[in-house]
Amino acid sequence: MLLRHGVRRVASATQLAVQSSRLLDGRRPLIQPHDLRPKGVVDMLTGKPVQSFNDSLGVELPHVDLTDDFDYDDIEALKQACDEAGGIVVFTNQKPEMTVHDHVRFARSVADHDNTCLEPHGVAAGHKDAPEMLEIVREANAGVVFGENWHSDFSFHDESASYSILRGAEVPRLGVNDTLFSSVEDAWDALPQEKKDLLIDLRCFHSANRAYGKGHGGNSRAAMEKTDTMAFKKDMPILDFDVLQPLVSMHPRTGRLGLFASPTFTTHIEGVSAEENKEILNFVYQWFARPEFCTRVSWQPNQVVMWDNRSLSHKGVADECSERRVVQRVTVRGSSPMNHRGEQWSLTHKVKAAEAGLF
Numbered sequence: 001m002l003l004r005h006g007v008r009r010v011a012s013a014t015q016l017a018v019q020s021s022r023l024l025d026g027r028r029p030l031i032q033p034h035d036l037r038p039k040g041v042v043d044m045l046t047g048k049p050v051q052s053f054n055d056s057l058g059v060e061l062p063h064v065d066l067t068d069d070f071d072y073d074d075i076e077a078l079k080q081a082c083d084e085a086g087g088i089v090v091f092t093n094q095k096p097e098m099t100v101h102d103h104v105r106f107a108r109s110v111a112d113h114d115n116t117c118l119e120p121h122g123v124a125a126g127h128k129d130a131p132e133m134l135e136i137v138r139e140a141n142a143g144v145v146f147g148e149n150w151h152s153d154f155s156f157h158d159e160s161a162s163y164s165i166l167r168g169a170e171v172p173r174l175g176v177n178d179t180l181f182s183s184v185e186d187a188w189d190a191l192p193q194e195k196k197d198l199l200i201d202l203r204c205f206h207s208a209n210r211a212y213g214k215g216h217g218g219n220s221r222a223a224m225e226k227t228d229t230m231a232f233k234k235d236m237p238i239l240d241f242d243v244l245q246p247l248v249s250m251h252p253r254t255g256r257l258g259l260f261a262s263p264t265f266t267t268h269i270e271g272v273s274a275e276e277n278k279e280i281l282n283f284v285y286q287w288f289a290r291p292e293f294c295t296r297v298s299w300q301p302n303q304v305v306m307w308d309n310r311s312l313s314h315k316g317v318a319d320e321c322s323e324r325r326v327v328q329r330v331t332v333r334g335s336s337p338m339n340h341r342g343e344q345w346s347l348t349h350k351v352k353a354a355e356a357g358l359f
């Protein structure tokens with residue numbers, strides 16, 4: 001069986017049962033309200049207007065109630081739908097009364113399916129009623145955008161995030177403050193062979209300090225310090241060590257390769273000069289930010305989005321900040337990212353954060 005962009009799977013009885021799951025009823029492409037989106041927004045990385053043409057990326061599932069109980073096959077069906085859509089599932093029509101506990105319980109089902117656990121944020125304090133949850137509050141006109149540059153959530157962890165599950169608790173009008181996603185797998189597939197040969201065996205360090213360390217003006221820590229809506233944790237051991245990750249990682253479910261680096265968390269490529277480092281990473285970032293690899297998720301009330309950090313890079317679109325925005329995220333711990341040969345380094349190759357350098 002050939003699925004979207006080369007995701008191959010041999011159909012078994014279980015998989016056929018999963019594919020006919022009632023949870024997939026009414027699946028459809030993501031809405032793209034072009035006319036409602038502010039015009040002329042420029043990407044801070046590329047300096048070009050934000051555009052997205054990858055309309056086959058992502059799927060909306062309008063008939064899943066996340067307050068339900070889910071068994072193993074249910075979660076497998078949702079993960080397969082996610083794989084086939086390149087890593088984005090948008091759950092619309094959630095109950096307005098869905099609680100933070102319902103959200104955590106669903107995320108826990110996703111984690112249990114992989115025998116893993118939830119990953120609370122390492123720097124920001126959790127929600128008062130659900131410590132596993134990160135609540136990102138932006139008051140109206142606060143002029144602060146969190147996650148405004150490209151990244152894969154928690155790529156600085158030795159076992160980096162698999163899925164992020166984000167609920168829009170209070171969202172601006174439709175078309176404003178979208179989330180922009182790039183398929184770093186589509187981006188890899190489209191690279192010329194000579195670039196693939198150059199990149200495939202490189203390794204790079206990822207650091208939480210780049211976004212959350214002190215003394216880097218304009219990073220997420222600086223944004224958090226400008227607002228009293230988000231608090232820091234007392235202990236932040238995640239800032240002590242940086243980890244070595246493959247620049248090109250292989251997805252553990254689909255086997256697809258993807259570009260696994262970001263201007264938010266990657267410090268440098270191992271074993272190259274500062275000049276080459278800048279040249280290669282800038283190429284990678286500019287490449288995956290190209291509109292043909294990107295799509296946008298627009299936020300509607302009562303919407304939850306689950307995305308796969310192994311397949312995607314994402315960022316908040318910093319257009320208008322005149323309306324209050326509250327989003328709540330629960331993140332699932334993944335595994336140590338592996339390269340095309342199945343090799344992994346993040347669990348064994350850690351350096352003191354200061355030694356990773358090259359900010």
Ligand SMILES: [Fe+2]
Binds near residue numbers: 152314
């Ligand atoms: Fe993020």
